[in-house]
Amino acid sequence: MLYFLLLFSALGAFWLLLSGHWHNQLLLALGAASALLAAWVGVRMERRDTGAYSLGMLLRLPRYLAWLVAAIVRANIDVVNRIWYPDTHPIHPVAGRLPSSQGTDLGKTIYANSITLTPGTVAIEIGDDDVFVHALTREGFDELAAGEMDRRVTWAEGGRR
Amino acid sequence: MTALLADLLSLPLFIGGVFLGISGAVGVIRLPDFYTRLHAAGVTDTLSAGMILTAMMIQAGFTLVTVKLLLILIFLWYTSPVASHALARAAVHTGVPLPPQTDDERGQGDASSSN
Amino acid sequence: MFAAAAIGILVVMGLALVRAFLGPTVCDRILAVNMLGTKTVLLIAVLGFLGGRPDFLDIAIAYALINFIGVIAVLKFVERIGDSRSSPRPEDF
Structure with missing residues (x-):
């Protein structure tokens, strides 16, 4: 779950930086949705070694x-x-x-x-x-x-x- | 003033990056076998790309463009070793001859066949 | 300055193409093409600066990813062919 949240926030930040859309609410919602989807797929794919990441x-x-x-x-x-x-x-x-x-x-x-x-x-x-x-x-x-x-x-x- | 400073900083980086790129390409052409060419290609993938992208970052200043250039740099530096590793692996599997192992006598490495 | 950098990158790409033509093994060609792809990413970025259109950077990012995935896919294919012949594996060394 922690890994999912980290991945989601990283992907969200990534989306914001690449798109540069900070104001349009529809686009922001779409970006959040795609980050959510990508994070879900990522967690499903990467079951094995997620414990290796640490602060x-x-x-x-x-x-x-x-x-x-x-x-x-x-x-x-x-x-x-x-x-x-x-x-x-x-x-x-x-x-x-x-x-x-x-x-x-x-x-x-x-x-x-x-x-x-x-x-x-x-x-x-x-x-x-x-x-x-x-x-x-x-x-x-x-x-x-x-x-x-x-x-x-x-x-x-x-x-x- | 700042534009001049940026030019002064990025010009040597551009020159160095292009020089390293040409060095790597020359190495890819004149080194004797596949694995040694792989090392020469590594020069163009790492420091040459890094220097050219850094020069462009200096030109762009603190904007979103710099972030994108940094992302390109991270992508390149992350993907280039994976691609090199996959290339070397594929070469071993298709039967490109490897140089002598470490326990052998030194100095017979460049006897491997070139075209 | 950007024009000079673009010409320099084009020279590097030309030299890489020479290796792609010379071969001799398929791996040499893929190595040259991979190098060509990396330089293309840089060239797109430099051209974006040259024309004053930073949007080109998005294309450069996409090109970097597609180039990487393409090279890996071709290498998988080559490796599969190499394995189907009786060739020495790294475990034998």
């Missing part, structure tokens, strides 16, 4: 996202160097499994998406407690294997349940 996670996520954006910028510079200067910055692709320590599906999704979002590393398969990763360089793979991103995602998620 603490919402508060911790911005700090993780700031770190992630910095990591993305660094990875972008590295990959661009490797594209323009193949002689001084050679590529040597590797693939392999890496452990992941997140407890929930949501945490695993955030971790895998973060891996893929940083250029130079792509998550191919997600297992129960490992991720199959392809990396453009050995260094990128080793940096990921050092586990800083993994620790930060687990921290943002709120630790193992």
